[in-house]
Amino acid sequence: MSKYVSVLIFLCFVSAKLTQAQTDPVNWTKHLISDTLTGAKKNVVADVDLDGNKNMDIVVIANPEGSGPEDGTQENVLWFQNLGDEVFEQHTIDYRFAGARGLAVGDLTGDGKPDVIAGNKQADSALVWYRNDGNSNWTRIPLGGPAPNNYSIVLSDVNGDGRLDIVDGMGDDADSIGVGSGIIDDSLRWFENTSLTTDTAVFSVHLIARYSSPSGIAAADFNGDNSIDVAAMSWVNYYTLTPDTSEDVRWWSQQAGISWLQEQVLIKSYGGNDLQPADLDQNGTVDLVGAGYKTASLDWWSNNGSGVFSTAGTIVSNFQYTRNVQVADIDGDGDPDIAAAADNLNTISWFENDGAQNFTRHDVTTTFTYAYHVTAYDLNGDGDMDLIGTAQNAGELSWWENDLAEEQTAAAGDPDTLYFDQNRVRIDYQNGFSGGTTSVFFNHGVVSNQSDIDSNLDHVTQNGYYTIVCRASAYDAVIVFEYGNISEWQGTAADESALRICYWNESAGLWQIAGSTVQTVDTVRKRITVYGLQSELVKFSRFTIGEAAPVSALAGSEWENSFPVRPLMIHPNYPNPFNGSTQIRLSVRNSDAPVSVRIYDLRGRLVKQLFRGAVPTGKLNLIWNALDDKQRAVSSGMYVVVLLQNNRFVNRRILLIK
Structure with a gap:
């Protein structure tokens, strides 16, 4: 039976x-x-x-x-x-x-x-x-x-x-x-x-x-x-x-x-x-x-x-x-x-x-x-x-x-621009395109591997990513992404000129800025143009939006040998204000001594012990999902992140709005 x-x-x-x-x-x-x-x-x-x-x-x-x-x-x-x-x-x-x-x-x-x-x-x-x-x-x-x-x-x-x-x-x-x-x-x-x-x-x-x-x-x-x-x-x-x-x-x-x-x-x-x-x-x-x-x-x-x-x-x-x-x-x-x-x-x-x-x-x-x-x-x-x-x-x-992924076919040569996702994605294959189908799908879900980012990125957004697949044997693509009416991408950066389209480089295990040259950001029409995509449009590809790292960080005025000059740093959390969860990035110069990361309310009461332990790389990326130590949802309001190591501590305020 x-x-x-x-x-x-x-x-x-x-x-x-x-x-x-x-x-x-x-x-x-x-x-x-x-x-x-x-x-x-x-x-x-x-x-x-x-x-x-x-x-x-x-x-x-x-x-x-x-x-x-x-x-x-x-x-x-x-x-x-x-x-x-x-x-x-x-x-x-x-x-x-x-x-x-x-x-x-x-x-x-x-x-x-x-x-x-x-x-x-x-x-x-x-x-x-x-x-x-x-x-x-x-x-x-x-x-x-x-x-x-x-x-x-x-x-x-x-x-x-x-x-x-x-x-x-x-x-x-x-x-x-x-x-x-x-x-x-x-x-x-x-x-x-x-x-x-x-x-x-x-x-x-x-x-x-x-x-x-x-x-x-x-x-x-x-x-x-x-x-x-x-x-x-x-x-x-x-x-x-x-x-x-x-x-x-x-x-x-x-x-x-x-x-x-x-x-x-x-x-x-x-x-x-x-x-x-x-x-x-x-x-x-x-x-x-x-x-x-x-x-x-x-x-x-x-x-x-x-x-x-x-x-x-x-x-x-x-x-x-x-x-x-x-x-x-x-x-x-x-x-x-x-x-x-x-x-x-x-x-x-x-x-x-x-x-x-x-x-x-x-x-x-x-x-x-x-x-x-x-x-x-x-x-x-x-x-x-x-x-x-x-x-x-x-x-x-x-x-x-x-069939949710949109699919279009373009002939070989220098085809007309392809429009996907209600014109939010425009793909222009340059002359020499070998011909074939292209599919585009936008997933509203969580962007995985958010803490795995290249050094020229500050962060990637939390939700919303594209999978773009070109089944041609040879292509050189210029893609225009319209970000203004994608709700998941709003508030990614305070300075829109720092927005970048990122792709997941599987072999490197990192989110990286997409394209072979500098991207063009049009903050008036809310568009980002990516140039020189010749190998990234593959099965299971992922493209999302992120914010470029500050020039000062790249130039070394804030960082020394990839570690902060200051012993302890809490970087601006993202998003802030937030609803649901926020990413908290921290840096420590002394990677040998254990650290403690805590969330307090404005009355000084401990809300959440977020992390306790060593930080071998000197950098730490945490997600707080607005729950206390008993896994209860906390109310809207201002909270304080405290980073402690030995006798030193720094803090930063964050705002939860439900």
């Missing part, structure tokens, strides 16, 4: 209103990859072949044998190589893994090549990982068994040593009907990666908790202590769709020395299949989103920041039967949406978040026979979120292309 401690009660009840039958803001185009994957199960998107072309590949597990014996001619673990333009070629990793269920992909050896980890349903199975040598050769390495019903595998650096560890769950209680009724000890475990070289990975297994057939696992810092905690779902009976009381959702906090303490039971009688950590309400804490298989629902639990979760907010009910859930910003409006697969409904749907956790359901397909898994990922690298699905009974792997 298909797989279907007391704590403080978080007083805030979370609601999630569902709206039906509204027009989908996204047009989806289906692309079939394969329809011969009998018993297709899960899929993961990863750059498996590391070919440098940013073509994302797909790893899939399948169980063509069903409940039958091993068949060495049938493929169980596969990967689909993206040859370019999302044309895929199928490759086999393992023919002998009947009962394949769990799947994760990540670099276990630290050599930069993604490895594959797979779990199994069979009673005599073991957790297995496959080492990737980068040349399409895979070495199968079992991690011991038996490990039946291994449906959920998560990769996380559990002990903070810089190496990926494995968290999984296994057991046979669900086959034997009842907690503790199986032959083996059902367990939630983590495999510590102890390898000191990149030749392989060596693991030592540790118990997190005895827990019946864990069916969904999430690893994240739930209580804000900077250590990885673990949440999981239990399954105790495969033979009924009525949830047992023991089929609950709970979490364990990581203690000193890496022991585990069970914390809150979020819900009983759930029978869930998948669990995802995400800041769904965008308040700076990690919430949980669950796929309730036996409850035929999608639900979420809001975290108050200390690991106390609210009662469940139901996103959708009568969703028979929820196989998995993904959290991603599908429409690019800056708030997290949800995608899910329902097997009995043959459906893949996404649920549009209005920013206040009210969701509108959009069905992408209702004919995907026994929809088993959906992954939300920008498969073609144009900036918007695509969906990749596997259907068990259809034996199908397909992907649905999100």
